Amino acid sequence: MTIDAIFEATIQVLLANGLEAITTVQIADRAGVSVGSLYQYFPNKRALLAAVVQRHVGEVVDATIQACRAAHGTDIREMCAAMMSAFVDAKTRRPEVSRALYLPSAAVNADAIVREESIRCAQAVQQMLVTACDASFTQAPLVSRILVGSIVAPTRAAIEAGGDRGDFERLKLHLTALTVGYLREVSAK
Amino acid sequence: MTIDAIFEATIQVLLANGLEAITTVQIADRAGVSVGSLYQYFPNKRALLAAVVQRHVGEVVDATIQACRAAHGTDIREMCAAMMSAFVDAKTRRPEVSRALYLPSAAVNADAIVREESIRCAQAVQQMLVTACDASFTQAPLVSRILVGSIVAPTRAAIEAGGDRGDFERLKLHLTALTVGYLREVSAK
Amino acid sequence: MTIDAIFEATIQVLLANGLEAITTVQIADRAGVSVGSLYQYFPNKRALLAAVVQRHVGEVVDATIQACRAAHGTDIREMCAAMMSAFVDAKTRRPEVSRALYLPSAAVNADAIVREESIRCAQAVQQMLVTACDASFTQAPLVSRILVGSIVAPTRAAIEAGGDRGDFERLKLHLTALTVGYLREVSAK
């Protein structure tokens, strides 16, 4: 509960002040706790930022993985559509949170989290792809990583451009087209 | 000349210490100049980082744009292949530079540069796409942005994974497949 | 208490090093606190100096005003004698403090304080003068300001000349003569 408040406060301060100007005292103040308490839950500022990023990215990846699992055995288009829907929905559920977290995500240490979560996601994608009923892949690991990578930046661009629901739905369609087209191109069948 | 030394020093220190630990004195020392001189050329640290990012990203975008122009009037596959080749080559000419600059690129202020350069690139892509001999697009602007966005993250992943020339050549093929597939999917023809 | 220590330290450093050489670290050191603590109480160095001046000048003006009030209704000579006594006593209670504070008093920002306190003092003088039993003034505001102004520099000169109690008592007599003579000259009666 306190941790949740701290997480939320971190996001708010990040949105208000940016990554460079954020301070532990500010975060604690906005969370309604003392700095001392903050340090009871996190060993240092870096760990706090990492945890916030971890949770957010983890949630998005979890949602995407779940969609991937549910799509096992279907065809390429269905797989891609399901995955894009889950990914974009999860990422844009609270667009301002995503926007706030793009900054610390790149900061030292936190980008390792992003990298690892991307790998976790790519693995689920790979496991899904091999079950596709209308395609097969000789370089499934690489294909999965390309696929996951390719959808990140367009989504970020849409969020930072301040897109609305309609934009995000359109984004889903294009990401589906992007990934379906790719998989067709590299499918062995 | 002094400015070049400062740019190079910034990249070196960034690679050695990361974004959080970089200091103006360190940069000046490694560039073989005094801090005072550094401040003669850049109003502040942020501006220096922004300039370094600007130059790097600008070069990559310039190279990509040039390839786009040269490919006007060809077919989709040739366009994508040419563009991917130029982009990946420019971005991986000195992989460690690219790797160093991913950090400040996300830092406040510098990400605006990245955003603008992306737009500049997307415009050139759009101008190329409308000349394609084997496809036509109803939503060229969106398609261009998606296309540019989709190739950024996979390339970054390849660089950060410490890929070699072979990996980068393979990357080109996949990015070509990715974009060709996408354009086929969304082509009106 | 900490604030008092900082005030006292500021005066000591000012006496030892002058206005140009004073640093926040020095002040903090001599006050036995850390620079950080100093900045917990004062937003910046300028504000600290201003506060020190404010307190000193405020005390002197308060003492003078009190004497003015007590002298309401008396004659000119008694008024001047009472006021000069209070002013010189307050200003020379710790001559070295006064001497130390002449420097920042002129520094930007702090001289505004001196100006305002002078005005406050002049108003009290004016209110006193209009009750004089042996004189009346047609330009009371101007007369009050001249009067307050005229006693400042001679007192400063006496302090900076390193005067002793005897000098200060002699100063009182002369300031009294100065102001009494003036008031007689400009009295309408």
Next chain:
Amino acid sequence: MTIDAIFEATIQVLLANGLEAITTVQIADRAGVSVGSLYQYFPNKRALLAAVVQRHVGEVVDATIQACRAAHGTDIREMCAAMMSAFVDAKTRRPEVSRALYLPSAAVNADAIVREESIRCAQAVQQMLVTACDASFTQAPLVSRILVGSIVAPTRAAIEAGGDRGDFERLKLHLTALTVGYLREVSAK
């Protein structure tokens, strides 16, 4: 000529930026010379400021002394009127210059100049007073110093209040009244 330009530039920068923000480069720029040249004429910044103050204060004191000499043998009122007229005229010939120079005058080193010039002025006053045809003084040195001191602050206040010619003429009358009254009070005759 160059020195004059530097003096004038110093005053301009002082008026524009205050004492704390003044820099040698700024002064040189505004004077239309290089910093190097500035250092050809003055060993350091402090000496430059001191010279500017010296010249201004010296001029005022010179004018006042001249008036004192011309008034030898006259009566108290004529002496005071002549002196006040010369002093106020000299000090308010270019009010903004006086205003600009109040700041460095208090800064370390330059206030010694002010002190010495005050003494020089007081000596001329003393030499004048002993020739007064209608008064004699037992403590001429002290009286002279008080007299000189008493007129400084009211004049400064008038200048800083942005007074016009009319205000300055009124000031002369009051300073004359102030000093005449004083001299009458302390005259032995």
Next chain:
DNA sequence: CATGAATGAGAGTTCATTCAT
């Protein structure tokens, strides 16, 4: 356990002064 005043290392930045051209 919570608090938040105190700490102080360290960062960015300035600017008087120099000296090669």
Next chain:
DNA sequence: GATGAATGAACTCTCATTCAT
């Protein structure tokens, strides 16, 4: 003699972290 880029010591101020209460 004039120039102004280069220097780097030194300053102000910040803020992650601690620990006595």
